[in-house]
Amino acid sequence: MQFIDLAKQQSLIKTNLDKRIQEVLAHGQYIMGPEIKEMEAQLAEYVGVKHCVSCSSGTDALLMPLMAWGVGPGDAIFTTPFTFIATAEVIQLLGATPVFVDIDPRTYNISAELLDIAINQVIEQGELNPKVIIPVDLFGLPADYAALELISKKYDLKLLEDAAQGFGGQIGNRKAGSFGDAASTSFFPAKPLGCYGDGGAIFTDDDELYETLLSIRVHGQGGDKYDNVRIGINGRMDTLQAAVVLEKFTLFPSEIKLRNQVAAQYNALLSDRVVTPEVKDGFTSVWAQYSILAKDASDRASLQAKLKDADIPTAVYYPIPLHQQTAFNHLGHQTGDFPVSEEMSQRIFSLPMHPYLETADIEKICGIING
């Protein structure tokens, strides 16, 4: 059994995918070819925002808006320690300070209540300048944007949605990628909408930010090709990868439904032996991961071992919260600083999840876990 089955998906679109790739080989515009604009237009319309700026990865999709907002030394950027390294890495890369805020134990997303407290602490301490909040739509579930947007307005902070896992999720009729001042996503192959390499995109309604992102994406270019007006990066996405996304995107709406059916089957079949994920009323997850909680670390290890014996792969996202990782030692955090993230990192693990997972496989997995 596979953790994520990309071969099945490819077999469904193979003919058109080959055609798309051949078209790129024929026109030869490997950088910023027509597929780039075509993909950006389709994705912006899907998300319901004015602008989509494709870029080289989900990491650069986080980095570029922070660069556009002038984030640097002395700035406090609030985010969760229970995420992939990229979310906080880009903050540090710009010389700003990641200020971690613990998560809600049921959604694994940043706690709005604790965020408010953390912002107040930074203001009281008076050393750092609060600037941006980066909530993460972990495992495909959008964060609590009703509360987060209120907080960002209250303190006049930018809100950057990390939708690398959340693209395809919703709150009511609003799509992930439309929350806050800008949103970032990733087309890494294992994400809900992936390409066959690295790629990413930024979404925003802000015209000025859009123009700045276009410049940052190409080395800070200005009107004159040889007079660069700011420091940027080589942040472009390949035309070939946009062609892949365009073809995969034709399946995406049906795949979101299928992912939700798989999750519903897991929810129905798994017993109280484990804690299943919670999706609050009005929220739709895209199920980038289906993650459950064991009783404790040793219970998790034994469940993972039993599944492995039956040739069923599992994974742990995330075994070490960011504040406990070596790269962030300099922040001076200690065990106990973010107790919810720490506990989840001991108990959580993810089961195979993709749109084409068969009912028989789901039954087998649940049978083994229920014991």
Ligand SMILES: *Cc1c(COP(=O)(O)O)cnc(C)c1O
């Ligand atoms: C995957 C991921 C990223 C980074 O995306 P890449 O395309 O791999 O650079 C950022 N944030 C989160 C939450 C992710 O899961």
